[in-house]
Amino acid sequence: MSDAIVAEGLVKKFGDVVALDGMELRVPEGTVFGLLGPNGAGKTTTVRILTTLLRPDAGRAEVAGLDVVRDARRLRGRIGASGQYAAVDDHLTGAENLEMVGRLYHLGVRRSRERARELLERFDLTEAADRPVQGYSGGMRRRLDLAGALVAAPPVLFLDEPTTGLDPRARIGLWDVISELVGGGTTVLLTTQYLEEADRLADRIAVVDHGHVIALGTADQLKDQVGGDRIELSVTSAADLETAGRALAPLAAGEVRLDPGALRVTLPVAGGAATLTRALGELAAERIAVRDAGLRRPTLDDVFLTLTGRDADDRTKETVR
């Protein structure tokens, strides 16, 4: 199987800011690849280079066998892109938006019109087809934007944070649409801040930080790297936070994290529910009131903390060893 997307040593600077610093990617045809990372990690810059919107300062990239700089014009006929800011026209109706995109792909007037109707139906927008986009909800806009990326049925699709800012229901709806797409053999490169999203949609995930890939693997491989479950609990008073941290330290399989803002203690554990019971017992012995406690799987924050030694969102949190 050949690679639909290849990036080698991509570098991009904006003034003094290094957005990409040796970005390497290989995405086999017909697979979904997730780029996971915090804001400013270089995800969007990577997508903008691969979709011909930006030229790299160094390195090279090929999409669908075409160089993103030299063959930019031809490449644009073979890719679809849907961004984090829905690129739709407010004053045009849904149908007019898609028709316009079809014409600009040079599908011809009649084919553009047919294709617009097909996609509106597929994305559950038929009822809203002839209303200006102005009145659409956030989820409807994103669906329309995604439909716009599919007008020419491109073999390679780029989705830059497709669900950022959507409510949970709209997010799950969009995930269903994307999974369905992938069944059709399209190669997809998806960027996201949510491990859950990458987990649900991507075959392979690259964790990106400071403009290059710091970890690569399937969702399960990444979670294994991070370790198993964690206990997350919050106390009712700030005075108890340190005490709780010390009391729980012996149960932790790694570092205990304290979040003074949320009065939250987080610790990786090995023993599952039994450890949670013991943890609550320890706190009861210290007479610490617990507002909320639970056991959960690793999140992006945990992946990040493990891989980089800091939080994904760069908030400084107090650490107790």
Add this chain to the structure above:
Amino acid sequence: MNALHLAVADGLTIARRNALKIRRAPDLLGGVIMLPVVFVLLFTYVFGSMITLPGVSYNEYLLPGIFVMTIVGSAQITGYTLTQDLQKGIFDRFRTLPMSPSAVLTGQTLADVIMNVTSVVTMALVGLLVGWRIHTSPPEAALGFVMLVFFAYAFSWVTATVALALRRPEVFNNIATIMSFPLMFLSNAFVDSARLPGVLKPIAEWNPVSTLVQAARELFGNTGSLMPEPTAWPLRHAVPVSLAWSVVLLLVFVPLAPRLYRRAVSQ
């Protein structure tokens, strides 16, 4: 399909999009229909009741001035729309499509021609109601309208270039207002520029807006038989000089705008 064919087809697609936008956006439509109507009524009733000119009614003298003032004003819609589009993701969408990159600007300015035709026709009709008349032959009058729209088209490229240099809608609006007021009022649009004091007189006489207003007055026959002939060179050859101004603006700004467009979108 060859490149030129594609560029034209893509330009028409974008023009269609922008025409639909103007039709649906109340703020833009207001600028195209309502503002010209208000200008005609306001200026003719306020100034028309105070000012008298020898051999011509002030309303007739004034209307070509209002035509020009309005098209200079509404050419700013070109720039304003571009700055607004720059704030959204729509240009990114366009740039990932295999379309002709020039189509964004050719399409936008073409749609604005339709808009300018609409506002000139509206003003002419309201003008007829308040006593404005054409006293020349139909070909001369037609040339007058064509010249106004041609200048508006050229001026759209100027505002497009300024907008792409400034990028932010609120910055563009401020600068465009500051630039267009002297252009409109330091001219012969409302008063006889020959009677302006000191340095204002040559400025007004060489202002391209004055030339266009004078050309429109001549072609519609609104100059007034008893008014003194203008002495400044551009005003004595108003029709060819106006056309030349439009051509020069196009020659400078049509190549400049796409460059600034590329710079603005690759940020």
